[in-house]
Amino acid sequence: MKKTPLALATIVSLSLVTGYPSSSSAEKEQLNTYSDQKELAISLVGRYKSGAALDEGGAEIVDYDKKHQRAFVVNGANQSLDILDLSSSTGNNEIPLYKKVFLKDIDLGSFVPGDLTSVAVHPTSEYVAVAIPAEEKSDKGMVALFQANGDFIKAYEVGSLPDMVTFSPNGKQLVVANEGEPKDDYSVDPEGSVSIIDVSNGPLNANVNTVGFSSLDEKMIDEDVRVFSPDATPAQDFEPEYIQVTPDNQRAYISLQENNAIAELDLETQTFTSVNSLGFKDHSIVGNGLDASNKSDEVDIKQMPVLGMYQPDGIVLYSVEGKNYIITPNEGDSRDYTGYSEETRVADLEADTGHAIQLDADHYEGFTQEKLDKMVKDGLWNEEQLGRLKVTTANGLNEHGEFEALYSYGGRSFSVYETENFEQLYDSGDEFEQITTQALPKNFNSSNDDNAFKDRSDDKGPEPETAEVGEINGKLYAFIGLERQGGIMVYDIDNPEEPQFVTYFTSRDFSSEDGSVKGDSAPEGLKFVAADDSATGKAMLLAAHEVSGTVAAYEVENLSGEKKLGGTVREETTSVSSKAGENNVPEWIEYVYEKLGIK
Numbered sequence: 001m002k003k004t005p006l007a008l009a010t011i012v013s014l015s016l017v018t019g020y021p022s023s024s025s026a027e028k029e030q031l032n033t034y035s036d037q038k039e040l041a042i043s044l045v046g047r048y049k050s051g052a053a054l055d056e057g058g059a060e061i062v063d064y065d066k067k068h069q070r071a072f073v074v075n076g077a078n079q080s081l082d083i084l085d086l087s088s089s090t091g092n093n094e095i096p097l098y099k100k101v102f103l104k105d106i107d108l109g110s111f112v113p114g115d116l117t118s119v120a121v122h123p124t125s126e127y128v129a130v131a132i133p134a135e136e137k138s139d140k141g142m143v144a145l146f147q148a149n150g151d152f153i154k155a156y157e158v159g160s161l162p163d164m165v166t167f168s169p170n171g172k173q174l175v176v177a178n179e180g181e182p183k184d185d186y187s188v189d190p191e192g193s194v195s196i197i198d199v200s201n202g203p204l205n206a207n208v209n210t211v212g213f214s215s216l217d218e219k220m221i222d223e224d225v226r227v228f229s230p231d232a233t234p235a236q237d238f239e240p241e242y243i244q245v246t247p248d249n250q251r252a253y254i255s256l257q258e259n260n261a262i263a264e265l266d267l268e269t270q271t272f273t274s275v276n277s278l279g280f281k282d283h284s285i286v287g288n289g290l291d292a293s294n295k296s297d298e299v300d301i302k303q304m305p306v307l308g309m310y311q312p313d314g315i316v317l318y319s320v321e322g323k324n325y326i327i328t329p330n331e332g333d334s335r336d337y338t339g340y341s342e343e344t345r346v347a348d349l350e351a352d353t354g355h356a357i358q359l360d361a362d363h364y365e366g367f368t369q370e371k372l373d374k375m376v377k378d379g380l381w382n383e384e385q386l387g388r389l390k391v392t393t394a395n396g397l398n399e400h401g402e403f404e405a406l407y408s409y410g411g412r413s414f415s416v417y418e419t420e421n422f423e424q425l426y427d428s429g430d431e432f433e434q435i436t437t438q439a440l441p442k443n444f445n446s447s448n449d450d451n452a453f454k455d456r457s458d459d460k461g462p463e464p465e466t467a468e469v470g471e472i473n474g475k476l477y478a479f480i481g482l483e484r485q486g487g488i489m490v491y492d493i494d495n496p497e498e499p500q501f502v503t504y505f506t507s508r509d510f511s512s513e514d515g516s517v518k519g520d521s522a523p524e525g526l527k528f529v530a531a532d533d534s535a536t537g538k539a540m541l542l543a544a545h546e547v548s549g550t551v552a553a554y555e556v557e558n559l560s561g562e563k564k565l566g567g568t569v570r571e572e573t574t575s576v577s578s579k580a581g582e583n584n585v586p587e588w589i590e591y592v593y594e595k596l597g598i599k
Helices: 346-353 369-377 431-439 587-596
Strands: 032-034 040-049 062-065 070-075 080-085 097-102 118-121 127-132 140-147 152-160 162-167 173-178 193-198 207-212 240-245 251-256 261-266 271-277 280-282 307-309 316-320 323-329 343-345 390-392 407-409 414-418 423-427 464-472 475-482 488-492 500-506 523-529 540-545 550-558
Touching: 032 431, 040 500, 062 118, 062 523, 062 540, 070 118, 070 540, 127 152, 127 162, 140 162, 140 173, 152 173, 152 193, 152 207, 162 240, 173 240, 173 251, 193 240, 240 316, 316 464, 316 475, 323 464, 323 475, 343 346, 390 407, 431 500, 464 523, 464 550, 475 523
Parallel strands: 118 162, 307 407
Antiparallel strands: 032 500, 040 550, 062 070, 070 080, 080 097, 118 127, 127 140, 140 152, 162 173, 173 193, 193 207, 240 251, 251 261, 261 271, 280 307, 316 323, 323 414, 343 390, 414 423, 464 475, 475 488, 488 500, 523 540, 540 550
16 A cells, blocks of 8 residues: 655645734624635634633533534543534623533442543434543443433443544444553553444443454454564554544444554444554655754754654545545654653654664655754754754664664644555645745743743644545635644645645744733534524534634634635735735734844
8 A cells, every 4th residue: 555645735835824924803803814815704703701710621622512503522621521502692602501410410320420522412312422531541341321401311432532522424323433542651551442332222221342353363464563562463563543434334444543543344244444544744855844852943844854743633534526535644653651752853753762873765765865964063063053952762773782763753734645555645744834834933832831932843843633624616715723832734635646725824922921821722523514404504513622622603604605626726816925005914914024134
């Protein structure tokens, strides 16, 4: 199976992101959008504030009940399911709370819940499912079912650490990703699994079958899928995170984040059929650069001898002309436990492992061996260059015990894969960092709980976390949430091989003088609401923000009036290349003009 991209994204030009930010009056905090496009109008129309303290998980995953126009939100801070009323709003644009359902008030027998991680609304019946890990995460978890009004129905036992739930499109099956993480000391490492709950006879009469990977023929596992925990079998090492089911209800695709892979599950036979590697991103190629240091004073997005592991958490499946495609927000994640850690920095790699670094140009399309050797001689391992970047100790060793390639976490991008042969058709390259450095130059690669400039450059950059697909006025759009930087990227995905950047918008507020985080920070879960299902009659995007503990409701309207042909390239403009006649130019544009020498 081919794992290298067929088409690299075009490098984003300045004209794509230098439109003046527009603001919504729905809240005191602004909604800013960055682009020249006139295709989408985006406004912040409401916000729910859970009241949770910063970074306590007050709003993590959200789903929508179109019949009652309610949103169901996982609130980890309160261990509650928060039900929001979107059929109306208060005068100050706050989204009203319909009901809060606390886990402590639910009769789960002897089971002791540790958290709640996901929620899914049944496509036709009036109930929802909630994933509940045990207090001891390596123990078996539960999935609880609730009526649309929040009344408890029944709970079913599933695998260890249920992390995501989703219904099949026909509503007959509830599919659960059981991550199966080890204990911190690795004394217990349960197998990852998927629970398939047959709900065709109603929520009170469901049957559960939990499927693991132990019976999967290892020939069906791609060669470069990562299996690396100490003494772990593939069945133990695979950790299902997120699930998408095909429109025909026949197959499910499951992200295995740490393994840099996606598994395929046959829902009829209830067996795994393959584990597909996502490959590695060559950051030495033009258009695949990255800013790798939090110690340098300037943004420095450039080619580097690094191979990025895509490692998506949330994924989304969509179809064009009968073919299925998977979008992966390439977040990245490491295993970092007391009992075993793969994580270190480039500057510490030799000391931590006892293995020398001898980079081999055969791994990098963008550099010759002569160029690599010169880069090392010129201080490549210094903290202002590559020394601070976090990499894995589990990949890159050659037969001589030397690290001949460096592997980092995440792709700082999103990718599109076709599911028939599991081939990567597209990757957005370094567009996210190129866009955010122009849109938010003073807060580039900031963290979700800190506004500091370049705080996350040595980690995973903007850290794309979640994705959603929506159709507006006959066009398909992908919405990709940036967990660290904040905000949401929007791409036209009518042509899966050539997605086109549309806009970037954010309702995070960086203006505080004391550096405190305000507005909406760390989008963890997205839910698109079609215009026909929205109370306003216009399409909406709901975004649950984990760090700020808020849910933002954005109204999204297509202004083009007609559908463009898939793959049509937008005409780039330079409408703001001169400041003549303009007053009160925003600081971020002043910064760009200064860097480009524009008077």
